Amino acid sequence: MGKTVGEMGVVTALVRSAFLVNAVYAESGREHGLTPQQGQLLCVLMPQPYGMGELGETLGLAKSSLTGLVDRTAQRGLVRREPDPRDRRAVRIGLTEEGAHLAEEFYAETCRRVETLPAGLAAADRARLAELLSRLVLDNQVPAVFMELDECRSVATGR
Numbered sequence: 001m002g003k004t005v006g007e008m009g010v011v012t013a014l015v016r017s018a019f020l021v022n023a024v025y026a027e028s029g030r031e032h033g034l035t036p037q038q039g040q041l042l043c044v045l046m047p048q049p050y051g052m053g054e055l056g057e058t059l060g061l062a063k064s065s066l067t068g069l070v071d072r073t074a075q076r077g078l079v080r081r082e083p084d085p086r087d088r089r090a091v092r093i094g095l096t097e098e099g100a101h102l103a104e105e106f107y108a109e110t111c112r113r114v115e116t117l118p119a120g121l122a123a124a125d126r127a128r129l130a131e132l133l134s135r136l137v138l139d140n141q142v143p144a145v146f147m148e149l150d151e152c153r154s155v156a157t158g159r
Contacts, residue, residue, distance in 0.1 A: 042103035049094030058143040
């Protein structure tokens with residue numbers, strides 16, 4: 001049985017969905033003076049500081065690319081390097097006060113925009129979409145590069 005007009009296969013739908021979300025990320029970033037990569041970095045760091053190795057794995061970046069991203073973001077005063085309490089040779093990357101404030105603004109705006117994407121779906125369809133995407137993310141062990149805001153706050157406060 002063929003597809004009706006407007007239907008697409010799972011590969012096409014997932015790839016085009018990724019482009020859609022990336023476009024929202026880029027638009028939110030532009031409004032806050034961030035590149036999409038800087039926005040991702042700030043969101044990842046919202047709950048806690050990370051070591052460079054952890055950040056590289058989470059963001060999927062090579063060491064040189066990550067170093068450049070951290071350098072540029074630190075020059076803007078949004079992140080800082082701090083000593084790693086477990087390894088004095090290593091550093092951890094954390095948000096500055098300004099970076100934390102900007103991260104929350106960027107995060108809230110990005111969430112607001114992404115939330116509107118499935119606005120044309122019925123509540124049951126939205127819930128089913130969230131369930132299926134959650135399974136896809138968990139099954140593929142996608143790093144927590146973007147969390148629910150309440151999850152992010154509870155990790156940061158230890159509650």
